[in-house]
Amino acid sequence: xxxxxxxxxxxxxxxxxxxxxxxxxxxxxxxxxxxxxxxxxxxxxxxxxxxxxxxxxxxxxxxxxxxxxxxxxxxxxxxxxxxxxxxxxxxxxxxxxxxxxxxxxxxxxxxxxxxxxxxxxxxxxxxxxxxxxxxxxxxxxxxxxxxxxxxxxxxxxxxxxxxxx
Numbered sequence: 781x782x783x784x785x786x787x788x789x790x791x792x793x794x795x796x797x798x799x800x801x802x803x804x805x806x807x808x809x810x811x812x813x814x815x816x817x818x819x820x821x822x823x824x825x826x827x828x829x830x831x832x833x834x835x836x837x838x839x840x841x842x843x844x845x846x847x848x849x850x851x852x853x854x855x856x857x858x859x860x861x862x863x864x865x866x867x868x869x870x871x872x873x874x875x876x877x878x879x880x881x882x883x884x885x886x887x888x889x890x891x892x893x894x895x896x897x898x899x900x901x902x903x904x905x906x907x908x909x910x911x912x913x914x915x916x917x918x919x920x921x922x923x924x925x926x927x928x929x930x931x932x933x934x935x936x937x938x939x940x941x942x943x944x945x
Contacts, residue, residue, distance in 0.1 A: 789856040809888035813876035826863020828886040835880025
């Protein structure tokens with residue numbers, strides 16, 4: 781039997797009450813992945829989202845120099861949620877960094893739950909907006925840092941300013 785506190789501790793589902801969390805637990809399944817096992821690849825269809833219960837998962841993209849890790853996710857983190865919004869293929873790959881247990885929620889089941897239970901929809905979608913806003917702010921900060929380095933610290937570029945967008 782798995783400890784279900786991961787759902788309470790997940791940013792996406794923490795505002796659900798016990799009955800609402802039980803409905804999410806019913807539609808999901810726990811999967812175990814071994815170190816370096818691919819959970820999904822960049823470009824795969826987005827068929828659901830995951831919550832890390834135990835272990836760590838790295839999110840990465842392929843570049844000209846090989847795999848480039850974008851993030852390492854620890855317990856209670858979620859990923860694959862973009863498919864809930866845009867139906868697009870996976871934007872990055874997810875790979876087990878170590879043996880891990882993940883809670884998988886199929887997209888079609890989560891969408892059905894959200895469509896039929898409006899309180900759950902409001903709580904989950906609001907939490908998703910909060911998380912996506914925070915991620916966008918962090919991305920903007922990294923983007924501006926890169927621009928600043930390119931503009932002022934790029935060896936000989938100090939006389940040629942790069943206009944900010």
